[in-house]
Amino acid sequence: MSNHYYNAEDLGKFGSIGAYQKELADKFFSWYGEVFKDSALSAKEKSLIALAVAHAVQCPYCIDAYSSDAFEKGWSEAQMMEAVHVAASIKGGAALVHGVQMMNKVKEISM
Amino acid sequence: MKSLQALQHALADAGHQVDILEHQHAFPQFSEKLEKIGLFPLQPRAAEILQVNLGKMCNQVCKHCHVDAGPDRKEIMTRDTMELCLKVLAENPTFVTVDLTGGAPELNPDFRWFVEKIKELDRHIIVRCNLTILLANKRFNDLPVFYKMHGVEVVSSLPFYTQDRTDRQRGDGVFADSIKALQMLNAVGYGLPDTGLQLNLVYNPAGAFLPPSQATLEQEYKTALAKEYGIRFNALYAITNMPISRYLDYLLVSGNYERYMEKLIQAFNPAAARMVMCRNTVSVSWDGYLYDCDFNQMLDLRVSCTDAQHISGFDAKAMAERSIVINQHCYGCTAGAGSSCGGTVAE
Numbered sequence: 001m002s003n004h005y006y007n008a009e010d011l012g013k014f015g016s017i018g019a020y021q022k023e024l025a026d027k028f029f030s031w032y033g034e035v036f037k038d039s040a041l042s043a044k045e046k047s048l049i050a051l052a053v054a055h056a057v058q059c060p061y062c063i064d065a066y067s068s069d070a071f072e073k074g075w076s077e078a079q080m081m082e083a084v085h086v087a088a089s090i091k092g093g094a095a096l097v098h099g100v101q102m103m104n105k106v107k108e109i110s111m
Numbered sequence: 112m113k114s115l116q117a118l119q120h121a122l123a124d125a126g127h128q129v130d131i132l133e134h135q136h137a138f139p140q141f142s143e144k145l146e147k148i149g150l151f152p153l154q155p156r157a158a159e160i161l162q163v164n165l166g167k168m169c170n171q172v173c174k175h176c177h178v179d180a181g182p183d184r185k186e187i188m189t190r191d192t193m194e195l196c197l198k199v200l201a202e203n204p205t206f207v208t209v210d211l212t213g214g215a216p217e218l219n220p221d222f223r224w225f226v227e228k229i230k231e232l233d234r235h236i237i238v239r240c241n242l243t244i245l246l247a248n249k250r251f252n253d254l255p256v257f258y259k260m261h262g263v264e265v266v267s268s269l270p271f272y273t274q275d276r277t278d279r280q281r282g283d284g285v286f287a288d289s290i291k292a293l294q295m296l297n298a299v300g301y302g303l304p305d306t307g308l309q310l311n312l313v314y315n316p317a318g319a320f321l322p323p324s325q326a327t328l329e330q331e332y333k334t335a336l337a338k339e340y341g342i343r344f345n346a347l348y349a350i351t352n353m354p355i356s357r358y359l360d361y362l363l364v365s366g367n368y369e370r371y372m373e374k375l376i377q378a379f380n381p382a383a384a385r386m387v388m389c390r391n392t393v394s395v396s397w398d399g400y401l402y403d404c405d406f407n408q409m410l411d412l413r414v415s416c417t418d419a420q421h422i423s424g425f426d427a428k429a430m431a432e433r434s435i436v437i438n439q440h441c442y443g444c445t446a447g448a449g450s451s452c453g454g455t456v457a458e
Contacts (some may be wrong), residue, residue, distance in 0.1 A: 044327065071232065072320040074331060 013059040044073040051080060052087040112172040114181040115357060122276035122360050123179065132354065132439040136369055141441045148381045152388070152458075153436035155403075158203070158427075160392040160454070162210040162405060163188070163196055165219040167397065170247045173268075173281045175315065175358040177409050180214040188302070188397040189445045190221045193228070196395060202230050203427055210392075210452065212239040212405065217251060230261045237264045239452075242292035243285055247302055250316030255299045263310040265294070265301060266348070266452075268318050272335040280317040293342045302344040310343075313454075315350045319367035321374060322349035322445050325455045353406050353443040375442035383449025386456035389435050395422055403435045405452070406443075412436045 018025030036046050047070045054062030070080050112439035115123040122128055123401075137457035166187035169180035200206050209229050216222055216238060229236055231418060238258065245251050258265055269289055270280045277286035312332060316322055329347035336342040352358045354371060363367040389403040393414075399422040402408040416433045421425035449456035 002398065043324070045332075068320060071318070071342070072316065073323045074328065084442070108391070 052083040056087040117183040150374045156390045160208045161206045162394045167216045169214040169215045177356045179356045186397045192399045193225045199425045208235045208351040209239040215244045242267045242289040245292040266311045276317045311346045319371045327347035350452035375446040378446035382457035384445040388451035
């Protein structure tokens with residue numbers, strides 16, 4: 001068994017998941033390719049969204065891939081960091097808004 | 112910043128660069144890639160572009176420069192060698208375009224004379240102008256008018272439409288001067304509709320990555336430059352950085368060499384390989400030697416016709432029958448949408 005849960009080289013092997021289930025992998029990669037094409041949103045805008053989501057889901061492979069892709073597509077370092085802040089603030093907000101639930105529960109059980 | 116040559120850097124030696132490209136890592140051979148798609152040995156088509164390097168002297172020292180150009184480089188083409196180029200042009204009408212490059216070609220003292228003589232031969236002229244040369248000295252301020260008089264197409268590097276990325280690659284203050292120079296060119300009609308005066312910009316990545324879509328980037332450049340500075344231009348050429356000279360140094364020092372080469376190799380595009388610029392271009396060095404492209408010139412990989420490697424002995428038949436000299440750096444021209452001095456070559 002590998003000593004690491006994450007290996008940078010594994011990103012390049014993503015396509016190999018088809019070895020165990022080709023049909024579903026083919027469908028996924030085809031859909032994935034379509035999603036990131038220029039359409040109602042540009043490929044450049046999608047790249048920045050992907051970068052933010054990569055941070056929200058904390059996927060090291062996705063962060064590597066979309067840090068490169070977003071920079072290559074012309075987003076500046078400041079814009080990329082703001083996108084990360086957007087992801088972080090949604091994650092932070094998602095935790096904090098549950099504070100209302102906590103307050104509701106406390107109010108429910110307290111005198 | 113000094114040139115690699117002035118620093119007596121090991122990479123100033125073309126042979127050392129070739130050695131790294133061939134032996135540093137066991138990448139698949141470029142020749143094998145061509146063989147698989149039936150393109151090896153690579154043969155030329157009709158020679159349409161004579162690309163002439165007027166010298167390695169430049170007022171800038173860009174971090175990615177494949178020429179290792181700079182103010183400290185003294186190699187410069189003489190008028191005698193220019194006359195040999197003119198003779199070849201006169202005798203070979205297939206050359207419809209002359210592409211003048213450097214260094215900063217305008218720093219050659221015979222630059223204007225050469226342009227006038229080429230025009231007398233009724234050839235289309237491209238000048239690879241680095242923009243800041245127009246402001247480097249008063250004697251260059253009238254170059255836009257000179258270009259206009261001779262219908263010269265101006266092709267200029269502007270690595271990005273923001274100051275930060277441009278200056279990182281080309282040096283502090285380059286973006287601001289480039290914007291002023293573009294405004295000077297616009298002022299005489301370059302880049303404007305219906306003037307016929309072509310002003311094309313060149314993007315190349317400021318780092319170890321490939322260019323994004325040329326068409327998308329062109330729109331972004333046009334929008335940003337028009338909005339911020341009122342600048343107009345015709346087309347944007349997205350060019351891939353070749354892993355040679357100063358850019359090779361950057362790749363090695365930053366630890367990006369292997370990753371970058373892998374990127375180029377993974378993105379190998381047969382359609383781009385069929386359209387590589389060396390198939391319709393002949394490159395002449397400042398001292399008159401012949402090469403398949405400007406990159407081979409900097410690696411000192413001369414054309415394969417061993418009896419006619421100098422412009423003084425130009426042999427059109429031997430050139431047409433030659434095999435193009437290739438090496439591992441050629442992956443740079445075949446990655447993704449491909450790359451040439453005129454931008455991408457494949458959809």
